[in-house]
Amino acid sequence: MKCQYCGGNLQLDNEVCPFCGRENTKAKKYIDTKKGYQKEFDETEKKVQKKVKLNARTGRLLVIALMVLIIAVFVGINRWYDDAENRIHYRQEKTKQLAEKNIQHITETLQEMEKNREYLGISNLYLNYLLSRRDDLQEYGRVFSAANSYESVFEYIVNIATGFGYNGETSEYRCGNIAHSVTNWNWYVSGEARGVSDNDPRLAGEHGAFVADCKVAVGDMVQVYFKLTDEETAAMWTMEQTELAALLYERYQSYYPEVSANE
Amino acid sequence: MSKTKKKTDPVVVLLDLVIIALIFVMLIVGIEFYFNFSYEKRGGTFMQEAKEMAFDLERNNYASLIQGAYMNKINGKTDTAQYHELAEYTEAAFLYKVYEGKGKAAETAAQKEIMDRARQNMGSLTIFADRVDGLIRDFGKK
Numbered sequence: 001m002k003c004q005y006c007g008g009n010l011q012l013d014n015e016v017c018p019f020c021g022r023e024n025t026k027a028k029k030y031i032d033t034k035k036g037y038q039k040e041f042d043e044t045e046k047k048v049q050k051k052v053k054l055n056a057r058t059g060r061l062l063v064i065a066l067m068v069l070i071i072a073v074f075v076g077i078n079r080w081y082d083d084a085e086n087r088i089h090y091r092q093e094k095t096k097q098l099a100e101k102n103i104q105h106i107t108e109t110l111q112e113m114e115k116n117r118e119y120l121g122i123s124n125l126y127l128n129y130l131l132s133r134r135d136d137l138q139e140y141g142r143v144f145s146a147a148n149s150y151e152s153v154f155e156y157i158v159n160i161a162t163g164f165g166y167n168g169e170t171s172e173y174r175c176g177n178i179a180h181s182v183t184n185w186n187w188y189v190s191g192e193a194r195g196v197s198d199n200d201p202r203l204a205g206e207h208g209a210f211v212a213d214c215k216v217a218v219g220d221m222v223q224v225y226f227k228l229t230d231e232e233t234a235a236m237w238t239m240e241q242t243e244l245a246a247l248l249y250e251r252y253q254s255y256y257p258e259v260s261a262n263e
Numbered sequence: 264m265s266k267t268k269k270k271t272d273p274v275v276v277l278l279d280l281v282i283i284a285l286i287f288v289m290l291i292v293g294i295e296f297y298f299n300f301s302y303e304k305r306g307g308t309f310m311q312e313a314k315e316m317a318f319d320l321e322r323n324n325y326a327s328l329i330q331g332a333y334m335n336k337i338n339g340k341t342d343t344a345q346y347h348e349l350a351e352y353t354e355a356a357f358l359y360k361v362y363e364g365k366g367k368a369a370e371t372a373a374q375k376e377i378m379d380r381a382r383q384n385m386g387s388l389t390i391f392a393d394r395v396d397g398l399i400r401d402f403g404k405k
Contacts, residue, residue: 053272062280067285074292090303101289120354124319128309158357161402164323217361220374224364225402256402 001026049192092130099129106131113209118219122147122152130237142202145189146214149181153218157225160252172249182205182222185215226251309334316346320391323398325353348385352378352392356399 001010003025008019012027080086099106108128126144131137154248156174158164189211190203190254203211215237223233226248236244264318309318311331327358331348355377362370382392 056272056275057278060275060282060318064278064281064285067282067288067289071285071289071292074296078295078299094303097351120329120333124309124330124339128334128337140302151330154357155330158326158329158353158399159324161357162325162398164326182300220365224361 006262087114092133095128095130096133099131099134102129103134103136109138110137112163114140114206117210117213119150119214123151139207141187141204142200142211143207149185149189150214150218152181153178153221157221159183161225171252172245175247175248176241177253178222179239179241181249182218182243183239183244185218185237189215222248227255292405310336310338310340311343311346312347313343316343319390320349323394325395325398329354345384345386345388348381349388349391349395351396352381352385353399355381356395360399360402 001012002008003010003022003024004016004022005022006017006020008017009028010017010024012030014024014027015031016023106125109125109133110122112118113125122143126132126147131140132144157180160171160174201207219233219236222228222236223230228247228251229234232247236247239247309330311327311334316328316331319325319331328346329350332343332347335341336347355374359371359374359378362374378392382389385392
């Protein structure tokens, strides 16, 4: 466009003529509108930047709050789990539910194992499902005690024979524990401790026969591995615990000098 | 239109650092939670994995191996089958000595049969069966 005063060439955004200095009235409206747009743009830009800043902070605060919540849940559960009583109670409840779910299979297996004199099988089945807590299996009470005593004696003899050392246990200590299981058989297994008489249903029929056979099996294990005579084997059930422990350890040392010397 | 240089918000930077720190904390507590959960998820707590049974064998802890095998079988765990065979062999070897010592021929033969069958099915664990022979069956023999 041309300046209306001097005729010089003007650009659209020239507020004044660069040649004569007079106001460019033709472009005034354009320039005013442009200034308005620029002002609106600047204001909007500031608003957007402020909002973005707020959203960035808010978003991160939300993420932090969520992470703190998740951490609190994990820490809470971990601390609950660290308490042994909670763990034990949780596992007992879980075991109880598992036993409830499989009770028919458990009962059938128990009957089969009792018939086949699977002492270790019954002991482990009992331990796995905490069967002592079940009212519907109370009749197996003496069977469970016998199987557990068998496993205890079996385990100690195996550890003596294999030389497995756990937590500083010596063969003398293990002989003492074997003597404990044997001399307390009548008290714990036959049930004197709980007032169980010979007429008790827990010692009737197959249950009684199982307990009797289990006692023979325990006696055989101890007799063979400690080389006891028949008389000593018959007498050991009513001996004093310390007396039997000393006898077992003395036999162990005399028959297995190389092994006992290494302890 | 003017272009303004974008300024870094110091509060956002601080919050980012907090988030990074919390990620590490989450990893630590999450890993502990995972181990606790996976242990409990294993069902009966007496079951044993193959590596635990292998560790028992390294320490000559055959009693634990036998109990682990029983627990695994009760709970239907089958991926440690060869260890179960070795456990059966060990128990049978133990009882073989008892029955042989008591002169019970039928029971002795039954345990021998179990030992022979188990030895065939235990794969590379036969070296431990040989060790069992030395430890248990020949225990006390000079």
